[in-house]
Amino acid sequence: MTRRSTHAVIPEFCASEVFGTHELQARLMVAAPGSPLSTLSRSGPHDSGYGIAARMVAFCLAVLALATLAHAEETLNVTDAWIRLAPPSAQQHAGYFTLTNSGSAARSLVAAESSAYAKVELHVSRIANGIATMEPVAALEIAPGQTVRFASGGLHLMLIGPKAPLQAGSMVPLTLVLGDGSKLATAAIVRKDGGGGPHGAHHAH
Amino acid sequence: MTIAAGSGRRWPATAALVAILCAVLGAGTSDAAQLETKVLASPKVLSPFRLSDHEGRPFSNERLTGRWSLMMLGFTHCPDVCPFTLQNLALVLEQMSTRVAPERLPQVVFVAVDPKRDRPVLADYVKHFSDGFIGITGAADDVKVLIDSLEGYVRFVGMEASEESYQVQHSAVVSLVDPQARIRATLNPPMDPVAAADFLVDLMRRATREGK
Numbered sequence: 001m002t003r004r005s006t007h008a009v010i011p012e013f014c015a016s017e018v019f020g021t022h023e024l025q026a027r028l029m030v031a032a033p034g035s036p037l038s039t040l041s042r043s044g045p046h047d048s049g050y051g052i053a054a055r056m057v058a059f060c061l062a063v064l065a066l067a068t069l070a071h072a073e074e075t076l077n078v079t080d081a082w083i084r085l086a087p088p089s090a091q092q093h094a095g096y097f098t099l100t101n102s103g104s105a106a107r108s109l110v111a112a113e114s115s116a117y118a119k120v121e122l123h124v125s126r127i128a129n130g131i132a133t134m135e136p137v138a139a140l141e142i143a144p145g146q147t148v149r150f151a152s153g154g155l156h157l158m159l160i161g162p163k164a165p166l167q168a169g170s171m172v173p174l175t176l177v178l179g180d181g182s183k184l185a186t187a188a189i190v191r192k193d194g195g196g197g198p199h200g201a202h203h204a205h
Numbered sequence: 206m207t208i209a210a211g212s213g214r215r216w217p218a219t220a221a222l223v224a225i226l227c228a229v230l231g232a233g234t235s236d237a238a239q240l241e242t243k244v245l246a247s248p249k250v251l252s253p254f255r256l257s258d259h260e261g262r263p264f265s266n267e268r269l270t271g272r273w274s275l276m277m278l279g280f281t282h283c284p285d286v287c288p289f290t291l292q293n294l295a296l297v298l299e300q301m302s303t304r305v306a307p308e309r310l311p312q313v314v315f316v317a318v319d320p321k322r323d324r325p326v327l328a329d330y331v332k333h334f335s336d337g338f339i340g341i342t343g344a345a346d347d348v349k350v351l352i353d354s355l356e357g358y359v360r361f362v363g364m365e366a367s368e369e370s371y372q373v374q375h376s377a378v379v380s381l382v383d384p385q386a387r388i389r390a391t392l393n394p395p396m397d398p399v400a401a402a403d404f405l406v407d408l409m410r411r412a413t414r415e416g417k
Binding site for chain 1: 284378393
């Protein structure tokens with residue numbers, strides 16, 4: 001789960017702001033090499049052995065916990081997923097989407113997968129003092145109520161090694177892996193970038 | 206299944222992670238035309254350079270004379286910023302084409318700074334964005350001459366780790382070069398296509414009128 005990453009500090013103008021998109025707060029987590037990305041570990045409700053009543057209570061708690069989990073999963077939505085149609089020779093494509101956390105708990109995005117590519121990485125581009133740079137992102141936290149938009153010049157997926165040439169209009173399966181191990185599946189449409197600034201990409205939808 | 210129900214809710218402050226809060230500004234300016242430009246007080250002549258275009262034909266200062274050019278640095282393995290900027294430039298030209306004669310439209314010149322990986326795919330790459338775009342590159346030293354002349358910056362990152370997947374940090378500006386092969390102005394992407402077209406047409410007309 002740890003990712004080849006950097007120790008770099010991503011300054012305040014990071015994410016997509018360089019290209020003028022408007023997110024509320026994006027907390028990028030850049031893992032130190034070798035560090036665990038998550039410290040999540042807690043067992044669920046368990047049977048304490050006090051008889052049938054306790055078992056029933058435990059059962060109810062478990063159901064409740066599952067319901068909460070299901071609810072939590074629903075509260076993180078991925079929309080507007082798209083991949084920029086790249087020149088036929090390109091071995092590295094860029095993908096974008098919008099993540100909205102309408103729940104009451106922070107969520108984190110730690111990886112992405114696609115059966116159409118050999119490898120997918122989370123990256124952030126930025127332009128500082130007129131210089132364009134790009135680096136991997138280990139994890140991205142999405143606070144309750146927050147919408148994070150992946151966009152050119154900011155957060156994006158780097159999709160490496162397309163298994164087949166892509167055509168405009170085709171759909172590519174994409175799976176986002178969250179910090180709690182759950183996954184969000186979506187389909188990204190392949191299209192030419194609007195290129196018209198921060199809003200160009202949105203208008204195609 | 207229940208592991209995350211209660212525990213994934215907060216990232217512990219003590220987690221072995223560096224967490225950076227990126228506060229986003231700019232709310233309310235979303236509809237403002239976006240354009241950052243710089244006009245040089247006096248035009249800067251580009252030093253002599255000798256490269257070749259995506260079709261293998263020589264490309265030096267002479268090919269910049271007699272018409273306006275928009276030049277940018279980039280590399281073909283760049284998945285995000287370079288394709289965005291090239292597409293952005295295509296839209297800027299589209300806007301300009303309604304206001305100036307075709308021969309007055311600037312030529313877009315993509316200076317490929319990673320010749321080893323760029324050369325084999327350069328034609329395919331630039332034509333993807335527009336048939337009229339020109340890609341130029343050459344020996345690393347020769348490319349460096351033009352990078353310096355454009356007051357650009359290029360740095361290769363991670364080359365020691367991977368011969369294939371290294372990154373290239375590079376200047377993101379677009380330079381407006383006049384028909385005497387001199388830099389007149391720079392524009393920072395992203396460029397609002399209409400605002401950029403206004404800026405460019407205005408500057409070109411003024412330059413022509415003033416005969417400089």
